[in-house]
Amino acid sequence: MPIALPSNRPRERFYRGGVRITRFRGEAPAAAREPEDWIASTTTIRGESDLGLTVLPDGRMLRDAIAADPVAWLGAAHVERWGADARLLVKLLDAGQRLPVHAHPHDDFAAAHLGRPHGKAEAWYILEGGVVHVGLRQEAGAAVLADLVSRQDPEGLLSLLHEIEVAPGDVVWVPPGELHAIGAGVLLLELQQPEDLSILLEWRGYELDATDVWHLGLGSDLALSAVSTVRRSEPEIASFVHRAPRTGSVFPAEADRYFRLERVDVDGVTGIAAGFSVVVATDGRMEVGGETVHRGSVLLVAADEGEAVVDGRGELLIARPPAP
Numbered sequence: 001m002p003i004a005l006p007s008n009r010p011r012e013r014f015y016r017g018g019v020r021i022t023r024f025r026g027e028a029p030a031a032a033r034e035p036e037d038w039i040a041s042t043t044t045i046r047g048e049s050d051l052g053l054t055v056l057p058d059g060r061m062l063r064d065a066i067a068a069d070p071v072a073w074l075g076a077a078h079v080e081r082w083g084a085d086a087r088l089l090v091k092l093l094d095a096g097q098r099l100p101v102h103a104h105p106h107d108d109f110a111a112a113h114l115g116r117p118h119g120k121a122e123a124w125y126i127l128e129g130g131v132v133h134v135g136l137r138q139e140a141g142a143a144v145l146a147d148l149v150s151r152q153d154p155e156g157l158l159s160l161l162h163e164i165e166v167a168p169g170d171v172v173w174v175p176p177g178e179l180h181a182i183g184a185g186v187l188l189l190e191l192q193q194p195e196d197l198s199i200l201l202e203w204r205g206y207e208l209d210a211t212d213v214w215h216l217g218l219g220s221d222l223a224l225s226a227v228s229t230v231r232r233s234e235p236e237i238a239s240f241v242h243r244a245p246r247t248g249s250v251f252p253a254e255a256d257r258y259f260r261l262e263r264v265d266v267d268g269v270t271g272i273a274a275g276f277s278v279v280v281a282t283d284g285r286m287e288v289g290g291e292t293v294h295r296g297s298v299l300l301v302a303a304d305e306g307e308a309v310v311d312g313r314g315e316l317l318i319a320r321p322p323a324p
Contacts, residue, residue: 002279002289002299002308007092008054009034010045014207017096020128020187024092025296033207037092040278040300042066046196046216054300062300074276075303077324085117087321088259089194090278092187093124099182100202101133101157105216105226106176110197113218121258122192123251124172124182125244125317127282131183132172133161134240135232142224145201149220152204162237171261173240173252177228189280191251191259191319199223262318264310272308277301277320284314 007025009018017035022028025037038052042063045052054062066073070084078087104120111117124132140160148156161179166172166186174180179201182188200214208214215223232240244250250263264270266286272279279288279299286293289308293299293316301308310316 002291002301002305003056004291005039005054005298005300007037008039008041008052009037010051012207015095015097015099017094019096020094021092024127024187025298032096035094035096039090039092039280039298040086041089041194042086043089043194043196052196072304073302074321075274075324078276078303078321081324086194086276087118088278088319089192090280090319091190091192093182093190095130095182095184095186097205098184100200100206101154101161101179101181102198102200103177103179103227104174104195104197104199109226110195113222114197114216116195116197118193118195119176120193120195120197121176121255122174122190123255123259123261124174124188124190125250125261126166126168126170126172126186126188128185128187129165129167129170130186132164132166132186132241133158133179133181133183134164134172134174135162135178135180135237136160136228136230137162137232139229139231141229142221142227145224145227145229146220149201149214149224152202154202154204157201162232164237164241166241169244171242171244171250173255175228175254177226178232179227189317189319191261193258199226257322259322260320262320264316264318266310266312266314266316268313269309269311272301272310272316272318274303274306275301275320276303277318279308280317280319282315282317284312286310286312286314286316288316
């Protein structure tokens with residue numbers, strides 16, 4: 001049967017939030033800085049040995065369970081191509097304050113300079129709307145960015161970025177290297193590569209030690225070389241931010257090499273195709289593979305479970321790794 005997952009909310013993050021996750025998940029109130037729910041996580045917070053990892057109801061860490069039987073969890077085709085690497089991290093994120101302007105490195109940079117197997121592409125499905133900032137409105141070289149960073153000029157940084165109003169049901173694609181910030185009040189479901197790697201261009205007003213955290217210990221020049229300085233046109237931004245279709249794949253095709261998200265409008269009996277997946281209910285009440293779900297429920301489905309039968313009415317979001 002699918003596995004119902006409770007929330008997994010690392011404490012004392014560097015920004016405020018968490019109330020909207022509490023409300024969505026139907027949980028008891030959380031601390032002021034628990035703004036993320038790391039779902040089906042085989043990834044740790046940078047610098048930590050186990051913080052961020054999902055613990056299954058039987059007490060095993062999901063990371064260890066997958067390592068012990070990767071084919072059962074991920075499927076034979078996935079394991080043949082990528083081994084026991086799940087290649088996916090899913091989060092709920094509640095921006096109790098605007099997040100700092102930041103970017104994430106791409107795969108080649110992460111491998112060459114950080115010794116990590118992935119960079120960090122990400123995409124969002126908006127659950128509660130607000131403002132997001134994505135992509136440069138004008139060219140801005142590394143020297144311009146370095147000056148704004150050294151002066152800790154948030155207004156200057158934000159002025160470089162496109163500001164976009166988003167509503168529930170919108171999706172946002174954030175390629176590696178793209179500068180972005182999530183505005184206060186936004187609740188979203190994030191799919192990303194399974195790494196915790198952020199180049200933070202601002203830290204004033206956040207619970208951060210700026211000494212070397214912002215540039216991942218690489219030094220400012222090298223870190224900023226991972227940040228895109230290319231202007232994004234309005235049509236390009238429109239391809240990054242759009243309304244999700246009512247059913248089917250919701251992210252731009254460019255994201256499919258990293259992860260996939262499907263939206264399912266349930267009205268009666270349907271099925272979820274076999275494969276490793278994270279299922280998030282956003283509305284209604286349904287039975288999924290024998291588990292009762294409602295808004296805020298999260299299920300983990302192993303590949304060897306086969307097709308999961310769904311019966312009821314509501315909406316599901318189904319997150320998966322890339323197709324092998």
